[in-house]
Amino acid sequence: MERKTKISAEDGKQDLVITRDFDLPVELLFKAYIEPEIVEQWMGTKVLKLENREHGSYQFETTDPKGNKHRFSGVVHEFVLDQKITRTFEMENTPFPVQLEFLEFEKITDDTSKLSMHIVYKSVAFRDQMLHLPFAQGINMAHNRIQEIVSKLK
Amino acid sequence: MNLRRDVFQAIADPTRRAILLLVATQSMTAGAIAANFDTARPTVSKHLQILTECELLEQEQNGREVYYHINAKKMKEVAEFIEPFRQLWDDRFNKLEAIMKNYKSKK
Numbered sequence: 664m665e666r667k668t669k670i671s672a673e674d675g676k677q678d679l680v681i682t683r684d685f686d687l688p689v690e691l692l693f694k695a696y697i698e699p700e701i702v703e704q705w706m707g708t709k710v711l712k713l714e715n716r717e718h719g720s721y722q723f724e725t726t727d728p729k730g731n732k733h734r735f736s737g738v739v740h741e742f743v744l745d746q747k748i749t750r751t752f753e754m755e756n757t758p759f760p761v762q763l764e765f766l767e768f769e770k771i772t773d774d775t776s777k778l779s780m781h782i783v784y785k786s787v788a789f790r791d792q793m794l795h796l797p798f799a800q801g802i803n804m805a806h807n808r809i810q811e812i813v814s815k816l817k
Numbered sequence: 818m819n820l821r822r823d824v825f826q827a828i829a830d831p832t833r834r835a836i837l838l839l840v841a842t843q844s845m846t847a848g849a850i851a852a853n854f855d856t857a858r859p860t861v862s863k864h865l866q867i868l869t870e871c872e873l874l875e876q877e878q879n880g881r882e883v884y885y886h887i888n889a890k891k892m893k894e895v896a897e898f899i900e901p902f903r904q905l906w907d908d909r910f911n912k913l914e915a916i917m918k919n920y921k922s923k924k
Contacts, residue, residue: 668907670899674830683910691917701920705913778910791826797901 672794677787679794681780689776693745693768708735716742721750737761745770752782759793760785824891827871832856833864837873837887844877844884 672679685692695701699710708723711734722736734755741749746768753761765781784790827833832854839845839853851861865885868874872891877884 668903668910670903670906672829672899674826674833681906683906685910685914685917687914687917687921691921692913694920695913695917701916704916705909707909794899794902797905 670794672790675787677785677790678781678783679790681778681782683778684771685776685778686774687776688774689745689768689770692776692778696748696766712736714739715748737764760789762789762793824871824873827867827873830864832861833868836861836864836868837892840874840885840887844886846882846884850885 668681668683670679670681695705697713697715699713702708702713702723703710706723708725711722711724713721717739719739719742720737721739722734724732724734726732735752736755737751737753739748739750741747748764748766748768750764750766751761752764753759762785763783765779765783767779767781769777769779771777782790784793828837835854836850839850847862847865850865851858854861865874869876869885872888874885875888877886
């Protein structure tokens, strides 16, 4: 299958770019970022606040399988309907510093669009850590599964 | 963990990725590899050194020449390494696309 989502992360830089083509008109793609009920569905999170305007802010809350709540929040710096959102993103109560996100929405045809998400981190090391986080979590999950299976065997 | 990061940074560089592609199909000497790039020979040597240190490339002595070839096992490991991050976003965006397609047809 073709890989629709691409990650570009250059050597020794503190940023990365995520790009993705959608079989959706750009207006619908943009809507998925500004309608709280829709954000909740695809991000798998609860939206506590989502102000789509310059100097507005947002706050999301997710609950992990153990029932722990994690909050994510940020401030909107630029907001141009169907084109652009520039915002900060931070995972509350974690050692990870705030990151800056430049989201650009682009019309390709009437029915297709492109999203480019440029993320700037505080340092190269923090970028690499964020990049490796899902890998580490995957390892942990696999490890937990093994533990579960092993404990059932006892 | 350090080694991991080094490997990751090794493949993040465009020239080094080009080198990996070059030697993916055949073993080549440093000179033959360098002939494919406009960059200075010492720069290419430095790239080869980094790739070898990260075990993405392996050296093989053949008479007086040293040939470089790809370490397929390590390459696979690295590809899997960044893959979960890409997968995470791909899953989210697939969901977004499905939801919005549905949203469109309901309207």
